[in-house]
Amino acid sequence: MRTENQKAWFFVLPVLFLVAFNALLPMMTVVNYSVQETFGNNQFFWEGLDWFEQILRSERFQAALGRQFLFTGIILAIEVPLGIIIALSMPRKGFWVPVCLVLMALPMLIPWNVVGAMWNIFALPKIGMLGYFMNDVLGIHYDMTQDPLAAWITIIVMDVWHWTSLVVLLCYAGLVSIPDAYYQAAKIDAASPWSVFRYIQLPKIKTVLTIAILLRFMDSFNIYTEPFVLTGGGPGNSTTLLSIDLVKIALGQFDLGPAAAMSLIYFAITLAVSWVFYVVMTKDDQ
């Protein structure tokens, strides 16, 4: 049991100070921009909530948000079941365990822009391995700079390649914590593999699985560098996810007001969904 002690605040102060410096000050700048209009020369005019209304009504934002939800939905639907299956079929002990874990974690340790650049070249027709195999060996026309569908598939495969291991490692950590006695009991009861999964393994990995889904949701919803380097949001706007669109507005067009309003709406959505996850996750903790 944790004891009540208000002095514990002193232990938290350095963290609070450092994170607040990085989080609150930039956040206030964003809030500031979001309610003002500027015509340069550092002159600002009060705009109220106009930008928010304008952004929420704009088709461009709705389209980007739709693509974002589609992307996050697809990768969660692929990575979570796939991650569970791989974790279930991994060896529990022995020499191969650390080797598997290290190899699986490797894609996550590559800088994100290198991941994007790597897949960009990997998918080039003629030169890249993927492009070569698709076009010249399998005879399927594949060019992600021309075809929106090919671009989407490439982005999704890239994300599956990059992040499925996170789900695997989390589930695996949950699975190895199950005592052998549970499995022996299941064997005596002649339980089918499905009921072993449903009544022993799944309840045990519930917490870590929630963390995995939470992390994958947050990170895929905020994804920027990899798809930007891979496709640049193209062809057309077909792969312009929310972050890419935001940076286009903020740094490309320098429309700071709308960009700031969009940032806040974006952040609010992420926060709301994550809060639901967090509540579900910590419900059993207490």
Next chain:
Amino acid sequence: MQKRALIPIVYILFLMTPIYWLVSMSFKTTNEILAGFSLFPQTFTLDSYIAIFTDPTWYWGYINSIIYVSLNTLLSVAVALPAAYAFSRYRFLGDKQLFFWLLTNRMAPAAVFALPFFQLYSSVGIFDTHLAVALAHCLFNIPLAVWILEGFMRSIPKELDETAYVDGYSFPRFFIKVFLPNIKAGVGVAAFFCFMFSWVEMLLAKTLTAVEAKPIAAVMTRTASSAGYELGLLAAAGTLTIIPGAIVIWFVRNYIARGFAMGRV
């Protein structure tokens, strides 16, 4: 050999294919790369690597990255340790709210913060220093470190603390001599994660630097645009960015699964 061992094997092959291809490309000449597809380098060359190790703008990119990543790891773990101890041992006013607020900072898209960060660090006067990037990466690394360490500390029974006090240990001595050795694995894992996320994050690192502290990623984009398509060079530079991660992960290989579960298993 069990049949189900096939699944991890196929998965690992899928993961290694693009990496293998990047590494093999880094040993090819530019002509060979542009001429078409080849699975192995036909004319094996180290030119790309030599070019990187003899050009200061290239290798300083790596050194800069390693400096700010190490600085950030030290800073994050050092401040996260007492905070995680407080969260795992005590209840205090607003503890849950504070913990959730810390986590929310991992949710903010870095793209949102790029411009305000630039303005903030320019006005404080540390733009284009290693410290600026190290501090900026604290935004998402400190919450992560607190989260991981709290998970590991929670599994240490409170009796340990009480016994130490009965034995006459002062708090700092207890923390360093008794408590830290018990959560060694947690500290290692937290440090690994800080290293990893600071190493892979490039948007803020690029935004906050110009010349002096330019990370390797910025050097790579410059080369990609100014010298046309020097794919071999790009592949070699990319290969070199994988190595630090591969080295640090080897140290925590036995704790990595538990670490990814934030110590919560």
